[in-house]
Amino acid sequence: MMAAPQTLDQTLLALADPTRRAILQRLSRGEARVTEVAQPFKMSLNAVSKHILVLERAKLVKRRKVGREHFLSYRAQPLDAAAKWMDDTRTFWGSRLDALEHLLREEDENTK
Amino acid sequence: MMAAPQTLDQTLLALADPTRRAILQRLSRGEARVTEVAQPFKMSLNAVSKHILVLERAKLVKRRKVGREHFLSYRAQPLDAAAKWMDDTRTFWGSRLDALEHLLREEDENTK
DNA sequence: TTGACATTCAACCAAAAGGTTGAATATATT
DNA sequence: AATATATTCAACCTTTTGGTTGAATGTCAA
Numbered sequence: 153m154m155a156a157p158q159t160l161d162q163t164l165l166a167l168a169d170p171t172r173r174a175i176l177q178r179l180s181r182g183e184a185r186v187t188e189v190a191q192p193f194k195m196s197l198n199a200v201s202k203h204i205l206v207l208e209r210a211k212l213v214k215r216r217k218v219g220r221e222h223f224l225s226y227r228a229q230p231l232d233a234a235a236k237w238m239d240d241t242r243t244f245w246g247s248r249l250d251a252l253e254h255l256l257r258e259e260d261e262n263t264k
Numbered sequence: 265m266m267a268a269p270q271t272l273d274q275t276l277l278a279l280a281d282p283t284r285r286a287i288l289q290r291l292s293r294g295e296a297r298v299t300e301v302a303q304p305f306k307m308s309l310n311a312v313s314k315h316i317l318v319l320e321r322a323k324l325v326k327r328r329k330v331g332r333e334h335f336l337s338y339r340a341q342p343l344d345a346a347a348k349w350m351d352d353t354r355t356f357w358g359s360r361l362d363a364l365e366h367l368l369r370e371e372d373e374n375t376k
Numbered sequence: 377t378t379g380a381c382a383t384t385c386a387a388c389c390a391a392a393a394g395g396t397t398g399a400a401t402a403t404a405t406t
Numbered sequence: 407a408a409t410a411t412a413t414t415c416a417a418c419c420t421t422t423t424g425g426t427t428g429a430a431t432g433t434c435a436a
Contacts, residue, residue, distance in 0.1 A: 164279045164280035168273060206423095219434070241343065308397080311394070313413070331403055332412045
């Protein structure tokens with residue numbers, strides 16, 4: 153099943169920010185609380201909190217509340233979907249170009 | 265070699281817009297002029313021209329000028345790099361989770 | 377209960393994004 | 407030379423984004 157384009161939008165938009173990608177990297181090493189996630193950044197806790205909200209809306213992050221602490225974890229599904237979209241687009245190209253064209257393109261790509 | 269994070273930013277930002285993704289889809293079927301690319305959209309030619317500039321800055325589109333006509337073509341490299349970043353992030357997870365955890369996560373993912 | 381802690385909410389601000397229209401530039405056509 | 411075509415540039419507007427600070431909320435700990 154193909155992801156709704158709106159979802160893809162949200163995913164890519166969420167990923168198009170280095171802070172948010174860094175947050176995901178952090179979470180890819182395991183669950184963490186909001187404060188822990190925010191710690192390495194120079195910006196305010198509030199700013200990070202907002203970034204987390206964006207990631208949450210995009211379903212890239214899931215929140216589990218325990219008392220006053222919110223534990224955040226990485227969710228793979230949207231990234232999988234985005235990767236699939238990319239693969240599809242790229243695969244299309246691969247099958248469209250004939251061998252010579254493809255070779256020339258690589259050539260060009262490498263000497264840039 | 266790893267892409268500069270700035271480049272990844274540009275790539276993902278460029279992709280995080282349905283109009284621009286549609287433009288790329290169009291170009292994945294072959295070269296086209298600016299006017300041709302703009303034709304299906306409801307927005308003004310100028311708006312599309314701006315989108316193309318964004319794609320060009322992200323090196324997702326290359327421009328070849330012939331007289332007054334500008335021929336646009338799709339470039340695969342940045343998408344490749346973005347896909348690689350995603351794969352890397354995802355692969356990390358894949359190798360980190362043990363089989364049971366992984367299974368439970370999938371389970372959870374599917375019943376949401 | 378008083379106070380510290382974890383987190384969000386709300387209001388605000390500057391900068392960027394995405395669109396518009398109108399003018400400019402360069403090339404083709406007659 | 408005059409006009410039409412292809413495209414960008416420039417100015418403008420509105421909405422969104424990414425950040426700030428200060429207050430509110432809810433929970434733990436003394």
